Amino acid sequence: MNSNNYKFGTKAIHTGAEPDPTTGAIMTPIYQTSTYVQESPGKNKGYGYARGKNPTREALQKNIAALENGKHCICFSSGMGATDAVMKLLRPGDEVITGDDLYGGSYRMFTKIFEPYGIKFHFIDLTDANNISKYITKNTKLIWTETPTNPTMKIVDIEACAVIAKKHNLLLAVDNTFASPYLQNPLALGANIVMHSATKYLGGHSDVVMGALVMNDEKLHEQLYFILNSCGANPGPMDSFLVMRGIKTLHIRMERHCQNGRKIAEYLKTHPKIEKVYWPGFTDHPNHAIAKKQMRDFGGMISIVLKNASLDDTFRIASSFKVFSLAESLGGVESLINHPVTMTHASIPKVEREKVGVVDNLLRLSIGIEDVEDLLEDLKQALNC
Ligand SMILES: *Cc1c(COP(=O)(O)O)cnc(C)c1O
Numbered sequence: 001m002n003s004n005n006y007k008f009g010t011k012a013i014h015t016g017a018e019p020d021p022t023t024g025a026i027m028t029p030i031y032q033t034s035t036y037v038q039e040s041p042g043k044n045k046g047y048g049y050a051r052g053k054n055p056t057r058e059a060l061q062k063n064i065a066a067l068e069n070g071k072h073c074i075c076f077s078s079g080m081g082a083t084d085a086v087m088k089l090l091r092p093g094d095e096v097i098t099g100d101d102l103y104g105g106s107y108r109m110f111t112k113i114f115e116p117y118g119i120k121f122h123f124i125d126l127t128d129a130n131n132i133s134k135y136i137t138k139n140t141k142l143i144w145t146e147t148p149t150n151p152t153m154k155i156v157d158i159e160a161c162a163v164i165a166k167k168h169n170l171l172l173a174v175d176n177t178f179a180s181p182y183l184q185n186p187l188a189l190g191a192n193i194v195m196h197s198a199t200k201y202l203g204g205h206s207d208v209v210m211g212a213l214v215m216n217d218e219k220l221h222e223q224l225y226f227i228l229n230s231c232g233a234n235p236g237p238m239d240s241f242l243v244m245r246g247i248k249t250l251h252i253r254m255e256r257h258c259q260n261g262r263k264i265a266e267y268l269k270t271h272p273k274i275e276k277v278y279w280p281g282f283t284d285h286p287n288h289a290i291a292k293k294q295m296r297d298f299g300g301m302i303s304i305v306l307k308n309a310s311l312d313d314t315f316r317i318a319s320s321f322k323v324f325s326l327a328e329s330l331g332g333v334e335s336l337i338n339h340p341v342t343m344t345h346a347s348i349p350k351v352e353r354e355k356v357g358v359v360d361n362l363l364r365l366s367i368g369i370e371d372v373e374d375l376l377e378d379l380k381q382a383l384n385c
Contacts, residue, residue, distance in 0.1 A: 008067065008182060009251040016062030016244070028059040030241045052229045056237040060244045061212075064202070067181035067247070068194050070214035072221040074228055075240065079177065079197025080105055081233030082211030084113075086142070086173055086193060088227050092118030094141045099126045099156065101149040101356045103175065103197075104345040123352075127287055129160035136168050146175040147184075148291070151303045151340045151364040152357045153278040155287035158294055162190025171220075177201070180331070182254040183295045187216060193224075200331030204246040204253055208239045253333065256369040257300030263372050264365070264379065265302050273383045275361075276305040300367035301330060303340075306383075309361040314339065318363055320385035323370060323378040330366035335375055338364045 006014070020029050031054055036047040047053050057075055065073035076082040083106055090096070098110065100123045110121045122135040126145050143165050147156035158174055165172035173193040174186035180201035186194045196202055198210035211233075215221055228234060235243075265279040280291035281298030291298060306314055318326055324337045328344050338344055340358050348358065367375065 011066045012063070012250050013248045015066035016059040018059070028056055028241065028244060030237045031055045032237050050237075051232055051234050054234075054237050054240070056240040056244075057235060060240045060247075063244060063247060064181070064196070064198070064212050065214055067250070068176075068187055068214040069185055070187050070194065071216045071218075073212055073214045074221070074224055075198070075235050075243075076211035076213070076228065077233045077235045077239075078209045079175075079195065079199060079211035080109060082195050082197075082213050083109060083175075084233065085213065085224055085227045085231070086144075086195065087114050087119070088231065089171070089223060090114070090119050090141055093120075093139055095120040095122065095135075095137055095139045096142045096144055097122045097124060097126075097132055097135050097140060097170075098144040099146060099149060099154075100124055100352075101152055101154055101358075102146060103150045103177075104340075104347050106144075106146075106175070108347040126156045126161070127154050129157050129164060132161065132164050136164075136170075140168065140170055142171045142173060144173050144175070146178065147294075148178045148280055148299065148301065150178060150301075151278070151338075151345065151362065153280055153285075153301060153303055155280050155285070155291045155294075157287070157290045158184075158186050158189040158191055165192070166190065177331070178301055179295055179299060180250065180254055182251055183258075183297055183299055187214065189294060192217060192220065198243050199329065201254065201257075202247055202250065202331075203243045204250065204332060205242075206329060206332035206334065208242040208246075210235050210239050210243050253369055254297075254299075257367060258297040260369065260372045260375060261298065261300035261302060261367045264367055264375060267376055267379065268302065268304055271383060273307055273309075274304050275307040278303040278357075301364070302367060303362060303364045305357075305359065306361040306363065311360045314361045314363065317382055317385055320382040321378055322381070323374050324365070324382070330364075332366070333369050335368035335370060335378075336366040338366070340364055 034050045038044045061073040145156045172191045174191045175195045177197040194214040196212045198212050268277045279302045324335045327336045
């Protein structure tokens with residue numbers, strides 16, 4: 001079934017999932033094999049060794065490409081594996097312009113792994129795309145952005161970044177993990193590469209770690225596939241199966257994440273113990289208009305600053321939830337609460353993180369798809385602890 005002309009939910013369920021040619025199995029089998037038998041040396045059925053190609057992974061790749069309206073997708077063993085591959089397109093002396101409010105693991109990789117290899121990163125405020133031009137030099141090769149950002153939910157105007165990237169012949173890569181392809185499609189806005197931590201909304205069930213890159217350009221696909229096959233951050237077939245299964249409900253999960261997210265953000269906004277709520281759906285969010293333009297809805301990620309709360313108070317509240325679980329990660333069916341300073345963003349120096357609002361009394365919520373009444377009740381009791 002060539003389902004690329006269908007709507008999102010139909011593609012999520014069908015694209016890539018061809019009935020198994022030998023049995024007709026409706027679910028793509030988990031091709032748990034490392035190698036493929038050849039008829040004579042070099043003569044095979046298109047599969048040589050499983051680091052390079054695996055049919056379960058290929059089915060998933062077709063599926064994710066379709067969800068992003070992209071030509072190609074390459075899956076990796078994690079989101080960081082996917083990011084690492086993009087950085088390996090660069091050479092010593094090259095420069096990257098990126099956000100000052102990045103996923104902690106991306107910041108750690110850029111500063112601790114790639115800076116020592118001679119790549120220069122400019123961490124700047126990308127919420128005004130005009131800032132970018134000031135940092136472009138003859139060595140600039142890549143703009144790397146996230147939107148919404150993690151954890152303060154800033155919105156970057158992808159289309160405006162793409163105009164600048166195009167003008168200066170730079171690649172624009174967008175980490176689309178927080179929005180998922182259901183809410184936002186960066187390629188359509190002019191990005192060259194979309195990155196996902198499929199661990200989050202795509203997988204959706206907190207049971208698998210995976211990454212993905214999506215792109216239209218043939219040469220870029222070839223280069224990134226060469227890096228995957230050479231460096232080996234390929235995902236296994238079982239993980240590919242799990243993400244593919246997760247994606248079948250992505251559209252209905254996202255609808256509920258967004259509905260619950262809105263109700264909870266509105267509840268928290270007027271709560272006396274809360275100083276600030278970060279959520280792009282509020283009309284007074286600084287880049288709400290851009291969020292509205294480039295996203296289908298506002299998602300289920302919310303960050304809050306507790307009013308007059310010490311680190312101890314914050315720890316006590318974070319540990320008092322009964323339905324929310326205190327854990328890193330996001331995007332699963334279950335609601336999670338995270339303390340960025342000690343968890344996801346612990347690798348960012350205190351001065352750097354405080355500049356962008358990652359303070360001791362900040363908590364990040366990944367709103368799941370439970371009944372919202374139970375989530376609201378849980379927030380109410382925990383905030384009173
Ligand atoms: C989790 C995450 C990553 C890293 O992905 P892994 O699958 O954990 O390697 C990158 N970017 C964002 C925004 C994330 O939330």
